[in-house]
Amino acid sequence: MQGKTTLWLPGCDHAGISTQNVVENMLWRREQKTRHDLGRPKFVETVWEWKEEYHTKINTVLRRMGGSFDWTREAFTMNKDFAAAVTETFVRLHEEGIIYRANRLVNWCTKLNTSLSNLEVSNKELTGRTLLDVPGYEKKVEFGVIVHFKYAIEGTDEHIEVATTRIETMLGDTGVAVHPEDDRYKHLVGKNAVHPFIEGRLMPIVADTYVEKDFGTGAVKITPAHDPNDFDLGKRHNLKFINILTDDGKMNENAGSYVGQKRFDVRYTIQEDLKKAGLYVDKKDNPMSVPLCEKSKDIIEPLLKPQWWMNMKDMAADALNAVTSGEIKIMPESSEKSYIRWMSNINDWCLSRQLWWGHQAPMYFAEIYGEDGDEADGKLWFAGRTQEDAEVKARKALPGKNFKLRRDEDVLDTWFSSGLWPFATMGWPNKTHDLETLFPTSVLETGWDIIPFWVARMIMFSIKLTGKIPFTEVYCHSLIRDSDGRKMSKSLGNVIDPQDVIEGIALEDLHKKLLVGNLAPVEVQKATKYQKSAFPDGIPQCGTDALRFALVSYTTGGGDIAFDIKVIHGYRKFCNKIYQATKFVLGKLDADFVPQKVGGSTGKESLAEKWILHKLTTAARDVNQSLGEREFMRSTSYIYQYWLNQLCDVFIENSKAILQDGTAEEKRSAQDTLYTALEGGLTMIHPYMPFLTEELWQRLPRRPEDKTPSIVLAKYPVYDAKLDDPKSEEAYELVLNISKGIRSLMAEYSLKDEGKVFVATTDATAHTTASAQQQSIKSLSGKGVTSIEILPVSAARPAGCVIFSVSSSAAVLLHVKGRVDIEAEITKASKKAEATKKGIEKQQKILNDEGYKEKVSKELQEVEKNKLRDLESELKGFEETIGQFENLKLEG
Numbered sequence: 001m002q003g004k005t006t007l008w009l010p011g012c013d014h015a016g017i018s019t020q021n022v023v024e025n026m027l028w029r030r031e032q033k034t035r036h037d038l039g040r041p042k043f044v045e046t047v048w049e050w051k052e053e054y055h056t057k058i059n060t061v062l063r064r065m066g067g068s069f070d071w072t073r074e075a076f077t078m079n080k081d082f083a084a085a086v087t088e089t090f091v092r093l094h095e096e097g098i099i100y101r102a103n104r105l106v107n108w109c110t111k112l113n114t115s116l117s118n119l120e121v122s123n124k125e126l127t128g129r130t131l132l133d134v135p136g137y138e139k140k141v142e143f144g145v146i147v148h149f150k151y152a153i154e155g156t157d158e159h160i161e162v163a164t165t166r167i168e169t170m171l172g173d174t175g176v177a178v179h180p181e182d183d184r185y186k187h188l189v190g191k192n193a194v195h196p197f198i199e200g201r202l203m204p205i206v207a208d209t210y211v212e213k214d215f216g217t218g219a220v221k222i223t224p225a226h227d228p229n230d231f232d233l234g235k236r237h238n239l240k241f242i243n244i245l246t247d248d249g250k251m252n253e254n255a256g257s258y259v260g261q262k263r264f265d266v267r268y269t270i271q272e273d274l275k276k277a278g279l280y281v282d283k284k285d286n287p288m289s290v291p292l293c294e295k296s297k298d299i300i301e302p303l304l305k306p307q308w309w310m311n312m313k314d315m316a317a318d319a320l321n322a323v324t325s326g327e328i329k330i331m332p333e334s335s336e337k338s339y340i341r342w343m344s345n346i347n348d349w350c351l352s353r354q355l356w357w358g359h360q361a362p363m364y365f366a367e368i369y370g371e372d373g374d375e376a377d378g379k380l381w382f383a384g385r386t387q388e389d390a391e392v393k394a395r396k397a398l399p400g401k402n403f404k405l406r407r408d409e410d411v412l413d414t415w416f417s418s419g420l421w422p423f424a425t426m427g428w429p430n431k432t433h434d435l436e437t438l439f440p441t442s443v444l445e446t447g448w449d450i451i452p453f454w455v456a457r458m459i460m461f462s463i464k465l466t467g468k469i470p471f472t473e474v475y476c477h478s479l480i481r482d483s484d485g486r487k488m489s490k491s492l493g494n495v496i497d498p499q500d501v502i503e504g505i506a507l508e509d510l511h512k513k514l515l516v517g518n519l520a521p522v523e524v525q526k527a528t529k530y531q532k533s534a535f536p537d538g539i540p541q542c543g544t545d546a547l548r549f550a551l552v553s554y555t556t557g558g559g560d561i562a563f564d565i566k567v568i569h570g571y572r573k574f575c576n577k578i579y580q581a582t583k584f585v586l587g588k589l590d591a592d593f594v595p596q597k598v599g600g601s602t603g604k605e606s607l608a609e610k611w612i613l614h615k616l617t618t619a620a621r622d623v624n625q626s627l628g629e630r631e632f633m634r635s636t637s638y639i640y641q642y643w644l645n646q647l648c649d650v651f652i653e654n655s656k657a658i659l660q661d662g663t664a665e666e667k668r669s670a671q672d673t674l675y676t677a678l679e680g681g682l683t684m685i686h687p688y689m690p691f692l693t694e695e696l697w698q699r700l701p702r703r704p705e706d707k708t709p710s711i712v713l714a715k716y717p718v719y720d721a722k723l724d725d726p727k728s729e730e731a732y733e734l735v736l737n738i739s740k741g742i743r744s745l746m747a748e749y750s751l752k753d754e755g756k757v758f759v760a761t762t763d764a765t766a767h768t769t770a771s772a773q774q775q776s777i778k779s780l781s782g783k784g785v786t787s788i789e790i791l792p793v794s795a796a797r798p799a800g801c802v803i804f805s806v807s808s809s810a811a812v813l814l815h816v817k818g819r820v821d822i823e824a825e826i827t828k829a830s831k832k833a834e835a836t837k838k839g840i841e842k843q844q845k846i847l848n849d850e851g852y853k854e855k856v857s858k859e860l861q862e863v864e865k866n867k868l869r870d871l872e873s874e875l876k877g878f879e880e881t882i883g884q885f886e887n888l889k890l891e892g
Contacts (some may be wrong), residue, residue, distance in 0.1 A: 001683070001716035006439055008068055008423055011075035016358040016414040017120070017295050021112060021356075023047050023516040040356050047357045051078075061498055066544055066690040068712070073434075075425040078359070078415040085424035086417045087362045087385055093310065094363070094383040099351065101378030103306040105231050106350055107291065110249030110263075111298035113137045113309060117413060118347065119453050121300050123290045128285035132389040134264060135298045136249070141264045143290050148217070148281035149194035149274050151176065154202060160185070160193060161281055162221040165288055167274075168266040171255045172244040173203055175222040177233055180207035182218050196277050197270075198256045225304045243304050247354070263301070266614035292557060306376035307352035308361060308410070308889060312460075316346045319459040322469050328459065331630055335476040337447045342452040351412050358411030364390040366403040381408075407655045419457030422470035429465075448476035475630055478561045483534050485562055485635060494530050496539075501568060503871040504541030507531065539565055545689035552688055553636040574644065575692055581648045582682070582696045585674045588659050589701065597704045599676040601723060602669065606658065607773060609673040610733035612651040613723045615642060616680045619718035624683060640687050647677055650736060650780070657779040675700070680717045687716075734766060734810060735773045739780035741804040741812035746784055749802070749820050755785040756815040758798050766809035767793050799891050802884045817888055826885045833878035836871055843868040 020035075023046060027033050035043040055076070062069065075082060093099045101747040106115035119673050131140035147167040150159040176193050178185035189206045197203035203222075210233060211220050224234025234241055244255045251258040251266060258266050274280040291300035320343040322328045323336065330336035353359065366380045366386060367373060373380045382397070382405070384390025390405055420428070422444075426435040440462075446455060455474055462470035481487055482494040489495065500510070509727055511530050514524050542565075550568040554561040596602065601613060619642040626635035651674075658670045679700060686693040690712075697711040708714050742757050759777070761767040769791045770777065797803070799819030820848075846852055847864055856864075 001714060003715070006068075007070055007073070007441075009073050010059070010062060010067070010069035010071060010076065011077075011421075012058060013077040013418045013424065014358060015184060015416055015423075016353060016355050016411060016710075017114065017116075018110060019047060019051065020355050020357040021190070021295055022518060023050050026050070029518060035356060043356055064502060064544060065498060066548060068690075073425070075421075077421075079413070081427070082417065082420075082424050083359060085420050085428055086412065088429045089461065090362050090412070090416075091383040091385055091389075091422060092465070098311050098315070099383075100309055100311065101306060101376065101381055101870045102309050103376040104309070104350075105225075105228055105302040106305045106307055108247070108301045108303035108305070109296055109298050110245075110247065110301060111296040112293065112355075113247050115303075115305060115350055115352060116293060116300070117350055117415075120294050122294050123289040124538055125289055127287050127289075132299075133289070133297075134295055136262070137264060141267070141299075142788045143288060144288055145283050146321070147283050147287035148272060150279045151203070151221075152196070152279075153205075154192040154194050156191075159279075160187070160188060160205070160219050161217040162219050163216050164221055164228075166267075167270055167288055168263050169223045169226045169244070170221060171197065171251065171258060172223045172226050172264070172269065173221050174201075174224060174234065174242055175203045175237060175241040176205045177208045177211050177220045177222055177237075178205065178218060179209065179211045179213035182211075185219060196279055197258070197273065198254075204237070206233075206235060206237065206239075208236065226302050228302060231302075231304075241304060245301060245303060249301065264299075284483040296364055305352075307350050308363065308408075308412075310349040310351055312346045315460040315464050316343050316456075317464045319343060319456060322459055322463065328469055328472060328474065329453075330474040330476070332476065334665060335451055335474070338448065338654075339451050339456060344455060348375070348457075349413070351416055352408075352410040353413055354409075355411050357415065359417055360411050361408040362390075363408040364394070364405040366394045366398060366407065367399075367406055368398065369402045369404075375404060393605040397818070410555060415453050418454055419461045420465075422462055422467050431772075439466070439470075440468050443473045443475060443729075444471045445475045445477060447479055449479060451476070480551075480554075480562055480563050480710075481560050482530075484530075487560075487569070488563075494527070496563060497785075498547060499868050500539050501542050501547050501565070502544050504539055506538040507535055508538075510535060510538065512883055535565065539570075540569050542568045542572045543575060543691075545575050545692045548690075549574070549685075549688045551634060552632050553640075555632040573775045575689065576687075577648055578643060578681075578685070578692060579696065581652055582678060582699070582784050583654060585678045586699060588655075588674065589671055593671060593675075593701055595675045595679075595701060595703045596672055599679060599703070600720060602672065603667065604669045605673060606666065606669065607728055607732050607735070607769075608651060608654045608727050608776060609669060610728035612646060612673060612677050614725045614729050616677055616717070617720045617723040619646075620680065620717035624716075624718060636688065639688065643681055643685065647681055651677060654776055654779055657737070657775060683711060683714050684717045686711050686714070731769045732773075734769055734807065735776055736780065737806045738770060738810060739777050740805045740813055741782045742777070742781040742785060742788075742814070745802060745804050745812060745814040746782065749816050749825075751784060751813070751814070751816070751819060753784045753786070755781075755787075757781070757785055757788045758791050758801065758813040758815075759788065760791045760795065760797065760803075760813060761793055762809050764793065770810065797837060800888060802881070802888075805880075817891070822885050822888055826882055829878050829881045829885070833875055833882065836875045840868065840875065843871060 023043075024035055027035065027038070027046070038046065059074075070454050077083075077086075090099060105120050107118065108115055126144035128144050129142065130144040134141045134145055143165075146163050146165050147166075148161060149170070152159055162176060164170060173195065180186075180189070185205070189207045191205050193205060195203060206222075210229070211218065220233075221235050222230045222237075222239060224230045224239050225243045226245070231241075233239070241255050245263060246252050246768055249263045250260050251263065253259050255261075255266075258270070261269070271280060271283075292298070293300055320340065323330060323339060323343075330339055337441050362383050362384055364384055365375060366382065367372070368380075379397075382390040382393040384393065387405060387407070394403065394405060417424075422441050423435065423439055426432060426439045427437055443457070444455065451474075458470045462468060466762075479487070480496075482496075486494060486495075499570045508727065511528050514527050514531075519527065523748035546568055549571045553571075554565075601610075607612065619638050622638040623635045626632070626638065655670050655674060658666050662670065679697075682693045682697050682700075686697070694711050697714065702708075738759055742755070746752075760768050761770055767790065774788060774790060778785060781788070791798075798813060798815065801813040801815050803816070804812045806812055843864065847861070847868065853861070
């Protein structure tokens with residue numbers, strides 16, 4: 001609409017973990033089968049089928065939401081061209097040594113059977129003993145305690161006491177650490193502790209300054225293969241790394257007699273066994289943080305796994321500099337701070353995921369005939385854009401060796417491919433017209449919660465692979481929560497389908513939709529309960545335009561917003577107001593009406609017309625400024641005020657009298673102004689309400705030589721200095737305030753007809769305006785007013801009237817004598833005055849409290865001061881009313 005070449009590129013990533021999890025759950029519920037029953041090719045084929053179905057649903061919603069996408073460029077991270085970009089990136093970075101193989105502890109989800117990055121793990125803080133639900137366990141599991149027990153010292157009668165919050169991991173213990181200066185244990189350093197349950201396992205007692213000698217017993221059990229801190233200790237002291245868990249969370253052959261048992265069942269049985277062995281000491285409450293898988297809510301296990309890792313140090317430094325230098329601006333400021341904090345403390349990225357759905361790592365292991373190769377050894381792995389490419393590298397590295405290549409079965413983290421989005425969608429690594437002309441992009445609009453997942457990685461990859469930043473601005477929108485302030489979650493049943501808001505849906509049908517997905521029966525029950533409380537009458541039909549306008553009006557940048565269907569339904573009524581206003585204007589245009597070639601002032605406009613054209617141009621100025629400053633909520637406020645308070649409630653109402661009783665010239669001028677005001681209003685609100693405005697705009701007669709086919713390409717309103725007329729605005733505001741004062745007095749004294757009104761002015765300018773606009777004042781004052789008289793500047797106040805002060809230059813007087821009960825009005829006003837006095841005293845007490853001044857922010861104090869000023873103004877009004885009626889009594 002501003003005449004610029006604009007691309008909004010649609011598409012989806014493949015959501016590796018989430019999608020595979022959903023399809024696996026679906027398979028089990030429908031057929032009681034696992035992915036292993038199907039095999040990898042058939043399972044991946046099943047995922048593609050599911051993807052096509054839900055991809056279509058997603059795109060349908062995006063189309064119905066009115067997004068201005070270029071669907072010819074739609075991208076998907078698993079498509080052939082995108083997959084080629086992923087392979088190119090991985091191979092290139094492996095060749096540079098940025099991607100490497102390492103056997104390290106990873107965050108392992110036993111439910112999903114895959115490793116996770118730190119970002120995909122959430123930490124649940126516990127203050128003490130807590131029972132938690134864990135997938136795969138019927139009973140809740142105990143956390144938030146620390147168990148103390150003893151190890152016997154080889155060849156002595158001594159014991160050493162240690163403690164742990166994960167007692168089952170003692171089956172993987174390979175050492176005990178003490179502080180080198182701890183006199184209690186100096187004589188034990190170099191000796192061995194004996195494992196009570198694993199025959200023949202001796203555990204060296206080592207000295208290390210990592211141990212805090214004054215914390216706990218001063219002795220720390222070491223489980224190098226299952227704890228990040230112990231991993232480092234194990235490396236320093238050359239301890240054994242013994243993994244005791246299978247990938248699905250059961251004890252393996254290294255766990256002795258516990259083999260085959262589930263990890264948290266062992267948590268309980270091993271405590272009983274320690275008691276029987278006389279080695280159990282105590283169990284105490286212990287505040288702790290429990291790591292949870294974001295997707296499955298399973299308890300994360302640190303497991304030792306050879307994986308592909310990416311060195312982040314240099315790439316992160318470049319990406320950090322792009323933001324701190326101002327080359328990329330992240331809004332709001334809180335999101336930028338989050339980005340800087342994350343990038344300043346970044347760790348290497350674990351890329352491997354033990355899934356079947358995703359981009360298979362383009363890495364090939366050389367199995368040398370007659371030799372046992374170590375998969376943790378990166379030297380036997382070869383990157384290749386194709387297997388042939390990898391084979392060439394392997395032959396060069398392994399001269400004279402007979403081998404066969406086997407591709408790594410792991411796939412890559414979804415965010416690895418998503419991080420290439422800005423340029424891979426444009427054709428990279430090939431040189432394309434799109435890449436040359438449309439990259440870098442301008443603005444990324446996203447949620448603040450995925451800054452480290454996505455935003456940071458796009459910036460890193462883009463700078464590294466293209467030498468350019470991917471965009472110059474990142475705008476982070478708010479997150480929608482439900483009406484109770486909770487994050488939307490399928491398990492809570494509080495996820496709102498936009499189509500249900502657009503079309504409306506009965507409560508019973510909302511319940512039925514819960515049964516279609518993969519929710520467990522207990523979750524369905526919980527979700528049904530929420531739906532009953534949130535939508536007792538279902539969701540009313542609101543339409544796309546009302547939904548869009550409501551969402552933009554909520555958008556403050558960052559933070560969270562509570563979803564309220566009443567607000568959206570209220571904007572549907574606003575849409576109806578726009579429709580009715582357009583219908584009225586079109587009905588008042590002659591059949592052969594041709595608008596002026598250029599909208600604007602003709603010099604023949606009435607005061608009301610000058611006023612609305614002034615409001616149109618200032619609204620255009622304010623809206624454009626708000627959009628430029630990304631103040632979206634503020635922009636909706638300006639548009640709403642223009643349409644409702646200025647165009648519909650004032651100008652259209654005022655124009656009715658002119659169109660009915662005015663001269664031919666006045667009528668034509670009013671028609672031109674109505675057309676310009678309506679056209680400007682429709683184009684201004686079009687980005688917010690695309691469907692309604694397109695429909696109504698198409699009904700407007702075109703200006704001469706205007707061949708614009710759609711409002712999408714119509715010129716967006718901009719500020720026009722020639723229409724900016726503050727003098728006319730001031731004059732007409734006086735007219736509006738006078739009419740408002742008349743309506744207020746008529747309502748206050750319940751007069752519905754035969755209203756006799758006088759307008760008193762204190763200066764010549766106000767008198768001239770009121771006199772010239774007498775007909776407009778009457779038109780805007782309502783049908784109950786039968787006469788309006790503009791009094792001379794120096795005229796005395798008419799008898800039998802109550803007064804309403806409009807401004808310092810005008811007042812309205814309504815004749816009420818003989819039409820109201822004066823004593824009753826005095827009593828009513830006196831009661832209101834007394835109640836207001838009490839409110840003032842209460843407010844003064846709050847503001848004068850010294851503690852209040854210290855504890856409350858200046859902004860909030862100012863709000864409270866404004867409340868006091870409003871109450872004082874109200875009291876003054878009530879006292880004036882009482883005085884007026886006392887005077888009426890004196891008049892006899």
